Structures are given as structure tokens and as C-alpha cells.
Amino acid sequence: MEGNNRDKSKDIDWSRFGLGAETAQRVRANTSGFVDLSNDYGAGGHQASGANELFAEEQGDVPWWKSNFFISQPVLFGTWDGVFTSCLINIFGVIVFLRSGWIVSEAGVMNAVLIVLATVFTALISVLSAVGICERCRIESGGVYFVIAHTLGSRFGGSLGLLYCFGQAVGCALNVLGFGESMAELIGLGSSAWAVQLIAIAAVLLLSVINVAGVKWVIKLQFMLLLILLLAGLDFAVGSFVHTDIEHGVEGWLSDNLEKNMWSNYTEGYSWFTVFGVFFPTITGILSGINMSGDLKAPSTNIPNGTLAAISTGTLLYLVFIIFLGATCVRADLLTDFMIAGKVSAISVLLLAGLYVSSMSSCLGAMYGTPRVLQSIALENVIPGIGILGTGRGPNKVPLYSMACVAVVTFAFILIGNINTLAPIVTMPYLLTYACIDYSYFALAQTFDIQHQREQRFYRSKVHQSYSIEADDNDLDRLFPERTRHKTLRGESSSNSPSSPEENSETTPISPKPHIHSKPKNWYSSLCNRWLSLFGALLKIFIMFLVNYAYAIACITVVFLVWLYIGTANPAVKPGLATDFRFLRWIKNLLLRCCGKRVTDYEQIVVTPVHPGLDVTSSQLNEDNEDFSNRRRYHQSATVHGHMVNIED
Structure with a gap:
């Protein structure tokens, strides 16, 4: 009976409800376990992505001249x-x-x-x-x-x-x-x-x-x-x-x-x-x-x-x-x-x-x-008033x-x-x-390199074996969706996780975390070089001042003023994918390396005091929350920095 019901659901005539073929496919294909809150719009409030709008008037009900010329038909190009x-x-x-x-x-x-x-x-x-x-x-x-x-x-x-x-x-x-x-x-x-x-x-x-x-x-x-x-x-x-x-x-x-x-x-x-x-x-x-x-x-x-x-x-x-x-x-x-x-x-x-x-x-x-x-x-309501x-x-x-x-x-x-x-x-x-x-x-x-280095911790089997952590804790999977992605990439499956998307709805994150893909192997991919892009950015700024320094200063000033206005009037705008990278910090570290100083991205380990007769276990602090990074640490904890830490010890 269940199989027959599924077959009938696939044969639904979506056009009766004002839905086009593309929209129907998106509805049927939404089996990833994520709750789709975007309706017919892209993320952030972009233009309609469906093939037809709900309750759109049929072309046969309007005069031919209006149908052919003054109603734009949704069409995609190659x-x-x-x-x-x-x-x-x-x-x-x-x-x-x-x-x-x-x-x-x-x-x-x-x-x-x-x-x-x-x-x-x-x-x-x-x-x-x-x-x-x-x-x-x-x-x-x-x-x-x-x-x-x-x-x-x-x-x-x-x-x-x-x-x-x-x-x-x-x-x-x-x-x-x-x-x-x-x-x-x-x-x-x-x-x-x-x-x-x-x-x-x-x-x-x-x-x-x-x-x-x-x-x-x-x-x-x-x-x-x-x-x-x-x-x-x-x-x-x-x-x-x-x-x-x-x-x-x-x-x-x-x-x-x-x-x-x-x-x-x-x-x-x-x-x-x-x-x-x-x-x-x-x-x-x-x-x-x-x-x-x-x-x-x-x-x-x-x-x-x-x-x-x-x-x-x-x-x-x-x-x-x-x-x-x-x-x-x-x-x-x-x-x-x-x-x-x-x-x-x-x-x-x-x-x-x-x-x-x-x-x-x-x-x-x-x-x-x-x-x-x-x-x-x-x-996207980025700039108030428009x-x-x-x-x-x-x-x-x-x-x-x-x-x-x-x-x-x-x-x-x-x-x-x-x-x-x-x-x-x-x-x-x-x-x-x-x-x-x-x-x-x-x-x-x-940013991709920074995230890749950070995410390598999920691949370290010694870390998972040395620490007593509930590896299949669904609460952590809900808070950190990348854990689920890494388990999938490694072929792991949670023994406590549900076996079907319907049963997994309680622990599924509302929306997937934006992801930066690695460079694909297309014929033009090798031409996309980050250092060439950095050189191009500096070259264009230099050319601006050579062509006309007054116009260049005016453009940069206008952009800076609008940037300040957005930050003041609408501070809760969406962050970008490249938020992990800080250019000034990168320049600082680069200068330190040029001066011969050693710059290392350290991991933080929280070490608790040792008391006689009291069994304690150490745990790894993977990341500091930026919202609480300026607050004092309590519970008798101390932060120790080390480049190479022997986990087994």
C-alpha cells in the first residue's frame, strides 16, 4: 500500500495547483533532510527561481498583443x-x-x-x-x-x-x-x-x-x-x-x-x-x-x-x-x-x-x-531606503x-x-x-585553505580514540553541520541516527552551511590563480591613480562612505564565505616570516588543575567563540599554547 501511494504521489498533476514542472521537480527532490525555507526565491531574497508563479494567468486568457510582447516569459539560456x-x-x-x-x-x-x-x-x-x-x-x-x-x-x-x-x-x-x-x-x-x-x-x-x-x-x-x-x-x-x-x-x-x-x-x-x-x-x-x-x-x-x-x-x-x-x-x-x-x-x-x-x-x-x-x-535590504x-x-x-x-x-x-x-x-x-x-x-x-586545515581535525582518528567524546551525539551534529558532512565523506554512519529522512527531521539543521568547493579539473581551472588575482587587484588600483587620481580618490571615498552607512544603518547584513581570512593579519604574519620570526597557528588546549584523589580528563578546545573570546575564563582553567602536542600523553 505504501509503495502504491508513493507511485501516485509521483503522478500528481502539479499544473492544477499553479506549479510548473521545475517547481514540482524541486518539491519532489527535496529529500536531503534539510528544511526548505526559501519557497520560490533564492537565498537572501533573490529573484523567483520557479518556472511559473502561483496563480499566474494563462496566456490564452489575454489578448495576443499583450501575451506576445508585454508579458516576459520565464526562460533560461545557455x-x-x-x-x-x-x-x-x-x-x-x-x-x-x-x-x-x-x-x-x-x-x-x-x-x-x-x-x-x-x-x-x-x-x-x-x-x-x-x-x-x-x-x-x-x-x-x-x-x-x-x-x-x-x-x-x-x-x-x-x-x-x-x-x-x-x-x-x-x-x-x-x-x-x-x-x-x-x-x-x-x-x-x-x-x-x-x-x-x-x-x-x-x-x-x-x-x-x-x-x-x-x-x-x-x-x-x-x-x-x-x-x-x-x-x-x-x-x-x-x-x-x-x-x-x-x-x-x-x-x-x-x-x-x-x-x-x-x-x-x-x-x-x-x-x-x-x-x-x-x-x-x-x-x-x-x-x-x-x-x-x-x-x-x-x-x-x-x-x-x-x-x-x-x-x-x-x-x-x-x-x-x-x-x-x-x-x-x-x-x-x-x-x-x-x-x-x-x-x-x-x-x-x-x-x-x-x-x-x-x-x-x-x-x-x-x-x-x-x-x-x-x-x-x-x-536583500542591504541599503535601507531603496x-x-x-x-x-x-x-x-x-x-x-x-x-x-x-x-x-x-x-x-x-x-x-x-x-x-x-x-x-x-x-x-x-x-x-x-x-x-x-x-x-x-x-x-x-579561506578554503584555512577551513581545510581546520577541518582536518575531523580526520584525525587518534583524537577520536584518545578522548572520551560521544562521537554520534546528535546535538553536536545539529550545532556543527560540518560533522555530518565529514562523517559522510569518511563513510561513517551514526548507530544512533535514524535510518530515514523522515525520522531524521528532529536532528536535521534548518539549512546547509555554505560550502567552498575545491578547484575542479576543467580546462580553464588552472588559469584561475589566487596570486594572479591578488596581482590584478593591486594593478587595477595602481592604474586608477595613473589614469586620473582625482576620480580614483572620489570613487574610493564614495564606496567607503556607503560602506560606513550600511554598517551603521543595517549592521545585521549577511557575512560572506571568506570571513575566515583577514588580509591585515595575513600581511602581518607575512612580514614576520620575512623578518625571520616563526609564526605558527597554534591549537588551544584547556588544562585543568590536578588535585590528589580526583580523576580529571583533558579535552580539546577546537575553536573559541568570537562572541565570548573577550570574557574571562572560569572554572579553574588555563590556556596552554603548543605547536606539537602529544595527544596520547
Whole structure:
């Protein structure tokens, strides 16, 4: 009878109760013994994770126009449609089309190639750091914010997340201004500032409507935009061989322009680092795939494969534009004519289409990912006062209020800036955010080593044999869930533990303890190195001050003030996985070792006084509770430190 009842429960039509297939599978699969308190949301209040919402209206009950366009359908994407496409259309942006020639004229071909490689290398370190974090812990919605908050804590995540959103909004303004410049010149308005700004504002409004329509339409549009971008790049490469325009400075490959343009010739006010600051924003969209983490089928595998493929393709396209322009064009025209790439191409209309698409696509990615980062911060109540930004609409929880907030910031910078002035402003938030991602992976790896060394005590059989401890005490298993995990790994089973999940409900912890996985053996895992990440974090901070020290100080100050505000207004935010690692303590121990002093992580042993005629036993104090570490020890106990303690004695 019991077996028949189980079979009937598996055949329940969950759709009758408003539950989709994914939700039903999650309900049936919840046999791990843990009590699921997360309902349809991820840990910490992230976006809905179920395939359908309860009592969602059926598509057949609404008009076709509303069903097809204005209700976003819950859909998950993979490596190529969700990550590769989003990353590539964001890193192959307007700066490549409009400023590649100017960069060559200022820095020369050699230094321009170095700027491209330095930009890609700087971003690649952060990509590998983010990939390492995705491999070693779970990834939910929230993108860059979730990566930092899950590792370093919500306090750091909230302060850096706001700065990242600001940089994305300003970057969106930069891209649509490039679109406005080219469109104004095309329709005969020249360099009229008001015409450029009006066209840019209209573009932002159009992209906002597309984002409201839903992620499915965003992905479909991105495929078409990416195809146009690739055709524009191919048209430029072919045109450099078959087309010349002497009047506009395009002399072709047979000229000696490559030799003339090889070395730098900076104008007043510009240097290698300022030119680097102008070019760097073109690579800032490389983490767009991570921002889509809530809409991916398998984020831990989709993000690494798609992101690394996109950055490889983007680097090749960067080098093609730099080298081909330097080899075919006169330096004076490269400096003054921002549309010279269109004169090199075989079909100038196709390259103009690529320019428009690059502007729109980069802004489209920013308008999609940035509001969702804001939404995640608001949903977790990290920063008091912005809770309304967490409001979502439809099964995919489209963040309408967050989109409006990002659009307002974008409009403001459209009205006050141009491409050359906005590029350094965009660079600073990204560099600081990427530096924190690098440090997050370093801290995560260091924390894993600390926890691994600490957890080795559970493997020491001599400790269990020497001390009289109730090894199968369910109370200890409830207080320290890692004991249960270690017993499972070692193949142990408690003789007093229940034999079924139902009988084990009384001693089961409410939720599993967050766990840092060891480094897997994927083809890219060896590239994720903690020391490279630490070097990348320090390098990005250094570059910030070289590009513009005033902007760098302003960004760091703003993040620090928001960090202080969160600590004061909301001190009970979630800690991160890397809380066991303390950077200053690590630096102190490292300096002591460099000075020749011995630094050892000692274990603490509580030794009780010996009284004649009274039998006492010693016990090992594994950890001190931080809440009580400052209180005095009572009960006639003393703390003895020793590096090697003979347990049998």
C-alpha cells in the first residue's frame, strides 16, 4: 500500500495547483533532510527561481498583443545565446569604431597594440577571478553584486554594487552619445550638441521599452545585432585591401603608413595612461554574462565558457582595427576624422550599421543587467531606503523601478558630457569593481585553505580514540553541520541516527552551511590563480591613480562612505564565505616570516588543575567563540599554547 501511494504521489498533476514542472521537480527532490525555507526565491531574497508563479494567468486568457510582447516569459539560456552573445556585443562597442584611429594617431601602432593587450589582460584577470568564484561556490541572480556579496559579505557587495551600477549607467550614456554623434552627422546636423543629446535620449527610451518587453526579446535582438557587428568587422577588413580614398587619408596597404604610424606622437594633455583610460571602457562589458546569472541554465559552466570565448574573439577584432587603420591611413586624418573607419571599409553603409548596432547593443546590455543588480541589492535590504527598487513584474521579475533609476542617471550624463570626458569617469568604477572581484577570489581561496586545515581535525582518528567524546551525539551534529558532512565523506554512519529522512527531521539543521568547493579539473581551472588575482587587484588600483587620481580618490571615498552607512544603518547584513581570512593579519604574519620570526597557528588546549584523589580528563578546545573570546575564563582553567602536542600523553 505504501509503495502504491508513493507511485501516485509521483503522478500528481502539479499544473492544477499553479506549479510548473521545475517547481514540482524541486518539491519532489527535496529529500536531503534539510528544511526548505526559501519557497520560490533564492537565498537572501533573490529573484523567483520557479518556472511559473502561483496563480499566474494563462496566456490564452489575454489578448495576443499583450501575451506576445508585454508579458516576459520565464526562460533560461545557455553558453552561446546567454553569455557569449551578451559579452561580445558589449565589448565590441562604439569606441572601437569611433576612437581606434584616434588611439593609433596618439599612441602609435606599437603602443596601441600594447594598450589593447594591457586592457584585455587587466579584464582577463577579473574574468578568471569571477570564473574561479563561479566554480567554487553556488551562483544565483544578482550578477557582479552577488559574486562580491556572497564572497566578502553584503556590506562590501552593496557598496561596490552601487558603484558598479553607476559605472554601467555612465557607460550606457557614453555608448548612446557615440550613436548620437554618428546619426547627427548622417542626417546633416554636424556636431550640434543638442541634436546628439536628443538622439541619444531617444535611443535610451527605445531600449528601455525593449527591456520591458522581456529577456526573451532582448536575446533575440542581440542575435541580430551580433550578426550585423560581425559583418561590419568583415567589411572593414576586406575594404582595407580592396579600397582606397586618398582624399580622406586612406592610402591602402602599399603605402608606408605603418612605418610612419609605428611610434607615439601624443598631443598636449595626453599620455599612454590617458589614452588607455579612453580605450578601457570598451572591455567593461565582459562581465555581462555574469549579470545574466539568474537567467542561465547552468551558470557555473555557461559563464566560464561563454565569457572566455567572447574575450578571445573581441581581442582579435580590436587588433584588426588597430593594425589595419595604422597600416592604411595617414596620421593627421586618424587624429581628426573619427569616422575614418567607414572610409576604409568596402561598404561604408554596413560599417555605419555596425557602429549604430554597437552603440545600441552595448547600451541594451547595460539596460538589461544593471537594473537587475540594483534589484538584488534592494531585495536583500542591504541599503535601507531603496526597497522600492526591488519591485519586479511578471515571472522574470522585470525591475521597472530599477530600470527607471538607471535611465535617469544615463539621461543626466548624456546632457553633461561627451565621449572623451565620460570615458575616464566610466573607467574608475569598473577598475575598482574588478579589483574587488580579484580580491574576492584571492580571499575565497585563502579561506578554503584555512577551513581545510581546520577541518582536518575531523580526520584525525587518534583524537577520536584518545578522548572520551560521544562521537554520534546528535546535538553536536545539529550545532556543527560540518560533522555530518565529514562523517559522510569518511563513510561513517551514526548507530544512533535514524535510518530515514523522515525520522531524521528532529536532528536535521534548518539549512546547509555554505560550502567552498575545491578547484575542479576543467580546462580553464588552472588559469584561475589566487596570486594572479591578488596581482590584478593591486594593478587595477595602481592604474586608477595613473589614469586620473582625482576620480580614483572620489570613487574610493564614495564606496567607503556607503560602506560606513550600511554598517551603521543595517549592521545585521549577511557575512560572506571568506570571513575566515583577514588580509591585515595575513600581511602581518607575512612580514614576520620575512623578518625571520616563526609564526605558527597554534591549537588551544584547556588544562585543568590536578588535585590528589580526583580523576580529571583533558579535552580539546577546537575553536573559541568570537562572541565570548573577550570574557574571562572560569572554572579553574588555563590556556596552554603548543605547536606539537602529544595527544596520547
